[in-house]
Amino acid sequence: MKFLSRRSKSSVGLDIGSSSVKIVEIDHGKDGPVLKNYGIVKLPPEAIVEGEIMDRSLVIEGIQECMAKANVDKQDVVTAVSGRAVIVKKIIMDKMNPDDAKEAVFWEAEQHVPFDIDDVCLSFEILKEDVGANQMEVLLVAAKKEMVDTHANLIRDAGYNPVIIDVDSFAVQNAYELTEDEAGNRVTGLINIGSDVTNINIVQNNIPLFTRDLSVGSTAFIEALQRELGVSFEEAEEMMSGDAEIEDEEKCRDIVSSACGELSMGIERSLSFLKTAGDAEQLDEVVLSGGGARIPWLRDILRDKHDVEFKINDSVGKIRRADGLETHSEQDLGRVAPMLTVSLGLALRREGN
Ligand SMILES: Nc1ncnc2c1ncn2[C@@H]1O[C@H](COP(=O)(O)OP(=O)(O)OP(=O)(O)O)[C@@H](O)[C@H]1O
Numbered sequence: 001m002k003f004l005s006r007r008s009k010s011s012v013g014l015d016i017g018s019s020s021v022k023i024v025e026i027d028h029g030k031d032g033p034v035l036k037n038y039g040i041v042k043l044p045p046e047a048i049v050e051g052e053i054m055d056r057s058l059v060i061e062g063i064q065e066c067m068a069k070a071n072v073d074k075q076d077v078v079t080a081v082s083g084r085a086v087i088v089k090k091i092i093m094d095k096m097n098p099d100d101a102k103e104a105v106f107w108e109a110e111q112h113v114p115f116d117i118d119d120v121c122l123s124f125e126i127l128k129e130d131v132g133a134n135q136m137e138v139l140l141v142a143a144k145k146e147m148v149d150t151h152a153n154l155i156r157d158a159g160y161n162p163v164i165i166d167v168d169s170f171a172v173q174n175a176y177e178l179t180e181d182e183a184g185n186r187v188t189g190l191i192n193i194g195s196d197v198t199n200i201n202i203v204q205n206n207i208p209l210f211t212r213d214l215s216v217g218s219t220a221f222i223e224a225l226q227r228e229l230g231v232s233f234e235e236a237e238e239m240m241s242g243d244a245e246i247e248d249e250e251k252c253r254d255i256v257s258s259a260c261g262e263l264s265m266g267i268e269r270s271l272s273f274l275k276t277a278g279d280a281e282q283l284d285e286v287v288l289s290g291g292g293a294r295i296p297w298l299r300d301i302l303r304d305k306h307d308v309e310f311k312i313n314d315s316v317g318k319i320r321r322a323d324g325l326e327t328h329s330e331q332d333l334g335r336v337a338p339m340l341t342v343s344l345g346l347a348l349r350r351e352g353n
């Protein structure tokens with residue numbers, strides 16, 4: 001009998017984005033995961049620019065403030081990196097057991113990663129154990145060591161302990177899989193539109209078919225609105241978050257439509273990559289998350305352009321909530337839910353999984 005168990009029952013996902021810090025704490029009860037706490041704290045625009053940390057102390061303060069707001073008293077956190085310094089690639093290599101693959105993957109990575117192999121952290125997963133000719137398919141993930149170290153040190157300086165460092169796209173996939181029981185064979189585009197980065201991850205049967213980050217996000221839409229309407233960034237941001245009333249709807253829709261060129265092209269390119277690789281002919285559905293998922297008219301515009309349904313990720317809505325959660329939280333969960341997808345996917349990963 002154990003009166004006291006040190007095994008932690010809950011885990012905390014910490015997502016440090018360019019525009020805000022987001023935290024989710026999940027209780028891993030025997031009846032499945034329960035949302036215990038959550039919080040979002042906006043960062044000043046100069047804190048992180050295009051994924052690069054410009055002012056450490058502002059980000060550290062943001063993390064501490066968010067932990068306090070979310071009411072979290074744990075030290076261990078699961079976190080993630082994303083952007084250009086992360087490379088995700090499917091490769092074919094000789095069949096071998098996972099232990100041997102650990103060694104071999106280093107040699108393979110040299111041909112596939114555009115950075116010096118001594119400067120990257122490598123991780124891999126065997127996707128298909130047998131693709132014929134005594135070969136297997138492996139998902140290779142490489143991230144620049146310098147970026148991973150900077151991220152981990154920042155979290156340590158804020159007083160927390162990063163136990164797992166994941167990748168944003170895979171956290172979104174994790175949140176989606178754990179809450180979606182019938183994804184089945186469908187080819188699903190998981191698109192997480194942040195403020196500066198959009199993570200695209202196309203999955204089928206829980207396997208990533210194609211993963212890429214685009215250097216565009218909701219800021220591009222906010223700036224277009226700011227320019228075209230002559231309003232402040234803050235006013236434009238409220239409109240693009242669905243929090244402010246929009247007077248000239250037709251004009252705003254046109255602005256959103258012209259601003260979505262780069263995003264749309266990124267989606268198109270991902271799809272043609274899939275077709276060329278022979279992995280899929282079309283997307284069956286797209287699930288949007290991140291702050292950009294709330295941009296007015298965006299889903300309709302993208303649906304018309306790409307001829308596929310665009311939904312909003314509702315992983316947060318599907319997780320059971322702890323008693324009294326909403327009464328002690330100051331942010332309306334419904335409004336911030338799409339933005340919590342990455343932190344939710346991280347918290348669901350639980351240490352050691
Ligand atoms: N309640 C809210 N609080 C904060 N931001 C919001 C809110 N509602 C909408 N937004 C918008 O969401 C966008 C941020 O989305 P998200 O939080 O997914 O990005 P991020 O993770 O900070 O950035 P990135 O992933 O690109 O580094 C901002 O442009 C912001 O205007």
Ligand SMILES: [Mg+2]
Pocket residue numbers: 015016017018168194195290342
């Ligand atoms: Mg983000």
